[in-house]
Amino acid sequence: MPAAAGTPKTCVHCKQDCSTRPRVRDAQGQYACKDCLTKLGLLNADGSVKAQTTSTPAAAAPKVVVKSAAVPKSAAVAAPVPAGKSAGSGFDNPDDDGIDLSSFRSDPSVGQSVAANWVTCPGCGSPAAKDATLCLTCGTNIKTGKKSKTKVAGPGADFSKVDDAAIKSNPLLWVLGAGAGAFLGALGIYAIYVGTGNIFLISAVGVGFLAGVGAAIVARDKAGAATGFIAALFTIIGVIGARQWCVYETFGNTMTRLTDPNMSDEDYKLFDGMMYANAAALAAAETPRAPTRRGRRSGPEFKFYKYYADLPGDAKAIADAAFAELTPAEVVQEKRRVADTFSENSKYFSVAYQFSVLDFVWVAVGVSVAFGIGSQHKS
Numbered sequence: 001m002p003a004a005a006g007t008p009k010t011c012v013h014c015k016q017d018c019s020t021r022p023r024v025r026d027a028q029g030q031y032a033c034k035d036c037l038t039k040l041g042l043l044n045a046d047g048s049v050k051a052q053t054t055s056t057p058a059a060a061a062p063k064v065v066v067k068s069a070a071v072p073k074s075a076a077v078a079a080p081v082p083a084g085k086s087a088g089s090g091f092d093n094p095d096d097d098g099i100d101l102s103s104f105r106s107d108p109s110v111g112q113s114v115a116a117n118w119v120t121c122p123g124c125g126s127p128a129a130k131d132a133t134l135c136l137t138c139g140t141n142i143k144t145g146k147k148s149k150t151k152v153a154g155p156g157a158d159f160s161k162v163d164d165a166a167i168k169s170n171p172l173l174w175v176l177g178a179g180a181g182a183f184l185g186a187l188g189i190y191a192i193y194v195g196t197g198n199i200f201l202i203s204a205v206g207v208g209f210l211a212g213v214g215a216a217i218v219a220r221d222k223a224g225a226a227t228g229f230i231a232a233l234f235t236i237i238g239v240i241g242a243r244q245w246c247v248y249e250t251f252g253n254t255m256t257r258l259t260d261p262n263m264s265d266e267d268y269k270l271f272d273g274m275m276y277a278n279a280a281a282l283a284a285a286e287t288p289r290a291p292t293r294r295g296r297r298s299g300p301e302f303k304f305y306k307y308y309a310d311l312p313g314d315a316k317a318i319a320d321a322a323f324a325e326l327t328p329a330e331v332v333q334e335k336r337r338v339a340d341t342f343s344e345n346s347k348y349f350s351v352a353y354q355f356s357v358l359d360f361v362w363v364a365v366g367v368s369v370a371f372g373i374g375s376q377h378k379s
Helices: 034-039 108-115 161-168 171-196 201-222 225-258 265-277 279-286 313-324 328-349 357-374
Strands: 023-025 031-033 118-120 127-129
Touching: 023 034, 031 034, 171 201, 171 225, 201 225, 201 357, 225 265, 225 328, 225 357, 265 279, 265 313, 265 328
Parallel strands: none
Antiparallel strands: 023 031, 118 127
16 A cells, blocks of 8 residues: 655665665565666666566575565555546556565665665756756756746747747847848838839838848847847848849840840830830930939830830831841841840849939948947847
């Protein structure tokens, strides 16, 4: 029968109280700690006691005898299992009533060394190895008695304090945070361009804000000049990248085709038709006019067509007629001329030509915002 709560459970070998250590118990209520059984080679790999069918003389090596005779009915009745625990839970061996410890030789001299292998957690009283630092049950520091703040990570659980500190101190994660924010801001610039056909670089302020927030969220109390610089750098990359992508979407594909001397006949006619369709814009560009407040000259804007099929009907007709009058040799010569013209004008698609002075001002503001937010210390 199980001993009453609080009753010492003395090991028959080492004579130490094993109530807080793994142990076995026989039908007569005798206990043996598993430390003793392990040292004496009496435990199987699965933790069960090796069966011994015969007793040995007192001078022989100690053994635990497992009864081969029928267990008395009163002893065979299993003790009730407490609610919330499975059979065999706790320290007592689940098959303890089939064990006879009467022939297990007493050796009190080993008690001190066996007991020294285990300590009791000051927080919850659970047993722990003497060289352990933290209690695996409640997380208390066994050496200091203080409750550890570390949390065990698991599904739905928060990161442990150790993981959290590693994240905040990792520059690579600062880069990822700032980069993610700048990328979202760049997508915003592109979305505005797709919806309106214009690139408003006041959006650079938004890119800077998102890049700064991304870096600050990751770094938190580790944020400083380094995270602010990373956010500012990604703001510049995001704004220039978004602007150039919008320009490429408008002109890049056509420019690639029209800088090829072996362009198709339709691409050559696209060039002729585009020049005709934009004759008014070209004439206005050649006429000196006062600059507007935005820094650009007034007059019709040049409309860029990506494909021959996009041209207005009258421009197509004129381009077709002009092409029909050319000899094969003249077609080759004209295609080379068009390719050279577009190659010379490719400089207008560089950053220096795509950004006005006001654009650079907005980018500077965005960079300042990114640095200010990205370097803020957050606890």
